[in-house]
Amino acid sequence: MGNMDTELETARLLRPYERPLIRNAWYCAAWAEQITTEMTARRILNEPVVMYRTQAGQAVAMLDICPHKLAPMSQGKKVGDNLQCGYHGLEFDCSGKCVRNPQGDGTIPIQAKLRTYPLVERYGVLWIWMGDADRADAAKIPDLSHLNDPTWRTIRGGHHVKANYMLLVENLLDLGHALFLHKMSGGIADNVTLSETSIEQEGDSIHDLRLYRNVPGPGNFNGFKPAEICDNHSDIHWWAPSMLVADNGCSLPGKPRDREGGTILLGTHLVTPETQHTMHYFYAHTRNFGKADPEIDERFRVWQRTALHAEDSRVAEAIDTLLPETLKLGVRMVTLSTDTSGIRANRILDRLAAAES
Numbered sequence: 390m391g392n393m394d395t396e397l398e399t400a401r402l403l404r405p406y407e408r409p410l411i412r413n414a415w416y417c418a419a420w421a422e423q424i425t426t427e428m429t430a431r432r433i434l435n436e437p438v439v440m441y442r443t444q445a446g447q448a449v450a451m452l453d454i455c456p457h458k459l460a461p462m463s464q465g466k467k468v469g470d471n472l473q474c475g476y477h478g479l480e481f482d483c484s485g486k487c488v489r490n491p492q493g494d495g496t497i498p499i500q501a502k503l504r505t506y507p508l509v510e511r512y513g514v515l516w517i518w519m520g521d522a523d524r525a526d527a528a529k530i531p532d533l534s535h536l537n538d539p540t541w542r543t544i545r546g547g548h549h550v551k552a553n554y555m556l557l558v559e560n561l562l563d564l565g566h567a568l569f570l571h572k573m574s575g576g577i578a579d580n581v582t583l584s585e586t587s588i589e590q591e592g593d594s595i596h597d598l599r600l601y602r603n604v605p606g607p608g609n610f611n612g613f614k615p616a617e618i619c620d621n622h623s624d625i626h627w628w629a630p631s632m633l634v635a636d637n638g639c640s641l642p643g644k645p646r647d648r649e650g651g652t653i654l655l656g657t658h659l660v661t662p663e664t665q666h667t668m669h670y671f672y673a674h675t676r677n678f679g680k681a682d683p684e685i686d687e688r689f690r691v692w693q694r695t696a697l698h699a700e701d702s703r704v705a706e707a708i709d710t711l712l713p714e715t716l717k718l719g720v721r722m723v724t725l726s727t728d729t730s731g732i733r734a735n736r737i738l739d740r741l742a743a744a745e746s
């Protein structure tokens with residue numbers, strides 16, 4: 390293959406990270422309790438958004454740009470349930486309508502409005518829709534009811550990552566990386582062999598199932614002690630563009646993976662693009678064992694700080710930094726059989742992006 394072809398091939402493989410962000414989709418804007426009656430400013434899909442709750446507890450999201458001289462609304466203040474711009478004092482209600490002009494004769498221009506975004510509060514998550522408001526269908530939010538199921542225990546967290554969101558989506562769609570990247574932080578040993586694998590695709594979602602049979606339990610991390618032999622599931626369910634639930638439960642060897650005899654460990658990963666090369670990463674770990682044990686809670690907090698932050702996110706950031714150079718250097722990327730889900734996800738997102746362009 391000549392140089393020209395090599396460059397073309399590399400460009401094709403790098404393209405997912407330059408694909409326009411998908412607008413007609415639900416994204417996690419915040420954990421519900423992060424949004425209070427005070428304003429929170431957060432950039433989502435390249436748009437500055439301001440969020441707050443009304444006195445009655447209703448969460449709202451609006452474009453964080455005053456239509457007068459474009460000052461950020463979040464630099465103004467709250468007046469009851471209204472937002473007052475800090476520059477000349479225009480005041481907007483929670484529907485985005487301008488309700489007061491303290492300047493001149495007080496006339497309110499008809500077009501003085503703040504854009505509002507559909508926002509749904511469900512499963513302890515505030516879901517935002519950045520696309521066409523009339524296409525925002527809350528029924529499209531996947532069932533994540535485990536997140537606030539009182540009979541299980543969930544530890545949540547999140548952090549900011551300086552990388553394109555697909556670098557984490559692809560990371561999660563290939564949980565085989567845990568054997569190496571998370572070896573020190575409690576992943577399963579790297580000398581185990583994948584026993585069974587399958588991929589199911591339904592509409593714009595993918596279910597990648599992997600099973601390690603007869604492996605030592607991954608410590609108390611998911612309920613089986615290292616001395617115990619178990620079957621370890623390492624499944625991931627992805628809904629376009631960037632909602633994922635990893636099912637890492639264990640069951641007794643050869644037993645059906647019903648949830649009676651085994652353990653449940655569901656890792657929820659909600660990845661929200663901030664810009665083309667940065668993201669807000671929200672995650673939660675839900676379990677059915679040691680539910681009242683604060684030591685196990687702490688173990689999951691440590692896991693989130695190490696595996697998700699120090700390991701996964703650092704690799705994603707390093708790769709994002711290398712992307713432009715990689716293109717110039719003509720590096721030829723290769724794919725492995727375990728990359729199939731990532732490739733399929735990229736195809737789905739290509740189709741969704743094309744439909745929006």
Ligand code: FES
Binds near residue numbers: 455456458475476
């Ligand atoms: S810029 Fe907001 S009132 Fe003037």
Ligand SMILES: [Fe+2]
Binds near residue numbers: 560566567570696701
């Ligand atoms: Fe990971």
